Amino acid sequence: MQISEKQIELVNDRIQALVKAGSFYGKKLKEAGITGIHSAEDFEKLPFSEKSDLREAYPLGLMTAPEEEIVRIHSSSGTTGTPVIIPYTAKDVDDWAIMFKRCYETAGITNMDRIQITPGYGLWTAGIGFQNGAEKLGAMVIPMGPGNTDKQLQMMQDMKSTVLCSTSSYALLLAEEIEKRGIKDKIHLKKGVIGSERWSDKMRERIHNELGIELFDIYGLTEIYGPGIGINCPGETAMHYWDDFLYLEIIDPATGKNVPDGEIGEIVITTLVKEGAPLIRYRTHDLSRIVPGKCKCGRCYPRIDVIMGRTDDMMKIKGVNVFPSQIEEVIGSFDEISSEYQIRISHLDGKDTMRIYVEASGDHDWASLSSRIAEKVKSRIGFTPIVKIVEIGVLPRSMKKTARVIDERYD
């Protein structure tokens, strides 16, 4: 997915705006002596930007448009220290709404839908992003914000909401409440637009079955407008993203080099027309891959796969980048084993070895089961692990996902 001529032109325009404004990335470019790019190779030499750079620019160091054009700021949560402040011009707010409207349309949502919005409003981009897009579409918005399940369910029935916008965990909670209260026949929901945190297929299936609705993953992050920069189309899991507003790259997080289409790596985003706070080659630390080829739905927008985790989870084994989510997916596809697992990586006789421990009852043929699992893991990651089966209940029940991977190579 090489950068196009048109996109290069837009990047050059943003480079000039950044340098002129002397905002944090503008200074970076100036120091590197960069005034523009001419080719894809040039583009791939541009320095990355990182969340820590954005933090350092607090409070308004990212502002690239003149003050009189800035109409709003948003902020990403500052759980790990200083928050990031993103200034928006009126055009940025409008562009974001156009992208979000496109997301709704891709999901088959129309101006006859009634959209109940449960993500939070305020400094962050969630609630208001869902709302702007819905209003652009001309749908009726029911702006609930989070919490107050009694009221949510009351409004859902009285307003006959047809679309639920929510996190996956809140959608599941609502689904369970509806079931518990026996009000399913009073609910008119048809679709759910779910903020794309990583959620398991099992969770998706439960929400889908209990609410009987079609589910869509919406992608986005505060640093790049907010939610609404990509969504899957009906019947597909990969997400279309809007390449007239954004250029996406997938890089090897360890080397920073672009990987071929189809390979997993870190999503890096360049905003092509953003004014308030343009970002060039922003490292999201989200893992996905470009899905090559044209989508069955006929849309020409390119696609990324569902988010597979964070780069912090990545393991390098036998020179191959492996992500726990890949193993987890394989494990989840075998009914004979429990959902518990443990991965141990060790270095023996100059070689990396990966052992995967899983649980099954004695009713199954462990030898054949373990070789089938090993084969399937190999087809996903490229090398064969050692799969060991133990009795159900033997593996430690841990709350933390990370505790399931034990790397003994560096002890």
Ligand SMILES: [Zn+2]
């Ligand atoms: Zn499609």
